[in-house]
Amino acid sequence: xxxxxxxxxxxxxxxxxxxxxxxxxxxxxxxxxxxxxxxxxxxxxxxxxxxxxxxxxxxxxxxxxxxxxxxxxxxxxxxxxxxxxxxxxxxxxxxxxxxxxxxxxxxxxxxxxxxxxxxxxxxxxxxxxxxxxxxxxxxxxxxxxxxxxxxxxxxxxxxxxxx
Amino acid sequence: xxxxxxxxxxxxxxxxxxxxxxxxxxxxxxxxxxxxxxxxxxxxxxxxxxxxxxxxxxxxxxxxxxxxxxxxxxxxxxxxxxxxxxxxxxxxxxxxxxxxxxxxxxxxxxxxxxxxxxxxxxxxxxxxxxxxxxxxxxxxxxxxxxxxxxxxxxxxxxxxxxxxxxxxxxxxxxxxxxxxxxxxxxxxxxx
Numbered sequence: 001x002x003x004x005x006x007x008x009x010x011x012x013x014x015x016x017x018x019x020x021x022x023x024x025x026x027x028x029x030x031x032x033x034x035x036x037x038x039x040x041x042x043x044x045x046x047x048x049x050x051x052x053x054x055x056x057x058x059x060x061x062x063x064x065x066x067x068x069x070x071x072x073x074x075x076x077x078x079x080x081x082x083x084x085x086x087x088x089x090x091x092x093x094x095x096x097x098x099x100x101x102x103x104x105x106x107x108x109x110x111x112x113x114x115x116x117x118x119x120x121x122x123x124x125x126x127x128x129x130x131x132x133x134x135x136x137x138x139x140x141x142x143x144x145x146x147x148x149x150x151x152x153x154x155x156x157x158x159x160x161x162x163x
Numbered sequence: 164x165x166x167x168x169x170x171x172x173x174x175x176x177x178x179x180x181x182x183x184x185x186x187x188x189x190x191x192x193x194x195x196x197x198x199x200x201x202x203x204x205x206x207x208x209x210x211x212x213x214x215x216x217x218x219x220x221x222x223x224x225x226x227x228x229x230x231x232x233x234x235x236x237x238x239x240x241x242x243x244x245x246x247x248x249x250x251x252x253x254x255x256x257x258x259x260x261x262x263x264x265x266x267x268x269x270x271x272x273x274x275x276x277x278x279x280x281x282x283x284x285x286x287x288x289x290x291x292x293x294x295x296x297x298x299x300x301x302x303x304x305x306x307x308x309x310x311x312x313x314x315x316x317x318x319x320x321x322x323x324x325x326x327x328x329x330x331x332x333x334x335x336x337x338x339x340x341x342x343x344x345x346x347x348x349x350x351x352x353x354x
């Protein structure tokens with residue numbers, strides 16, 4: 001039973017690690033220059049604070065996942081790991097929400113505020129952003145699943161489920 | 164036994180007070196953002212001697228991030244209200260209550276975190292604009308709207324911190340080793 005539990009948590013953490021790495025790498029390497037009416041228009045992730053926060057938060061989550069994978073054998077730290085998992089899950093949900101909010105404005109604009117969408121001018125940048133955001137969303141989801149699984153596994157006597 | 168009961172009662176009182184604080188904070192954030200609306204009249208052109216005015220309204224519904232903010236805070240305050248109600252009226256689910264409360268607290272913390280950060284970064288965009296994308300700032304024209312939005316976001320952050328505290332307390336209570344009368348047959352590990 002303990003082996004299955006360890007296997008599931010290991011798999012979930014590996015998926016989360018892969019997702020955060022993909023999110024960070026793709027967003028950092030996404031850059032596009034467009035020319036509109038003799039004006040050069042560069043799109044980089046550093047232009048937007050929300051994307052900078054996204055990259056930093058995903059990097060922190062990825063580093064924490066590596067640490068948790070390396071220290072998985074020690075059972076003394078299980079409670080601390082659970083609480084840090086909760087903090088990192090909230091960090092991931094907050095970063096993906098912020099990045100999605102700004103990316104939605106970039107894709108559809110906001111006519112009330114007079115903000116025009118930019119995805120028409122830099123389509124490749126927008127495509128790479130979509131991939132990065134999907135990866136970030138998967139990472140947040142996997143972390144929430146990991147938390148639910150850890151709580152359920154710690155409670156199997158209460159749930160009266162024969163493991 | 165008497166001491167343990169006193170400690171448990173004190174823990175329950177602390178959690179109840181924290182929940183009331185979270186309820187107040189998230190309810191305040193919901194209400195302030197939901198009632199956030201400002202109309203301004205601007206002179207857009209002058210035809211001869213008569214100025215042509217247009218009135219522009221800034222509402223929270225115009226930004227999807229703010230709509231999500233209102234919904235997330237409303238759901239979080241509803242959750243806190245339900246939990247306070249079930250604590251006060253002593254509804255007991257035969258031991259299933261504590262895990263349910265911990266899981267729901269955790270999900271609400273994640274929801275609240277997503278809601279507040281989306282709205283916070285949209286507010287930052289509205290306040291500073293983004294010169295690279297040619298997006299102008301709007302807070303210089305709609306100061307009341309921006310101020311009220313800022314207050315709502317601050318209140319929600321306070322609610323988020325308190326909800327995090329409640330979640331940690333619930334999880335720690337959950338993982339405390341409970342005195343088992345006898346170990347389950349499946350838990351006995353043969354060395």
